[in-house]
Amino acid sequence: MIPVSLNYLVLIYLCIMLGPILIAWFFYEWRRQRRERAAFRYVLRCTLCGFEFEDKTSTLLPRCPRCGSLNERYRPSRL
Structure with a gap:
């Protein structure tokens, strides 16, 4: 078995749990901005x-x- 300290186990656990949430948040934010630009x-x-x-x-x-x-017609400026 590979010896792993408790600090690394907590870090790996947080990355596995929070990684997909962060990726989903970026994806939905990107999609929201794209839809907003298309609407305007x-x-x-x-x-x-x-x-x-x-x-x-x-x-x-x-x-x-x-x-x-x-x-x-002009391109609207981004904030």
């Missing part, structure tokens, strides 16, 4: 009136439904 991909804010609207067309300058001004 088509959301635009009018530069004139500040109205937020959704535009799934591929037009370069979508028109605001409230005031009718043209708005440029």
Whole structure:
């Protein structure tokens, strides 16, 4: 049998128990961020009136439904 101290046994036990929880947490956080980016991909804010609207067309300058001004598409900045 391999001699292992109690400290190493506790460390191995913690790694085996907490490792899958940590991996699952990273996976779900990554998936949540990906879904959030996908949800806000088509959301635009009018530069004139500040109205937020959704535009799934591929037009370069979508028109605001409230005031009718043209708005440029830009990539939202990440925090």
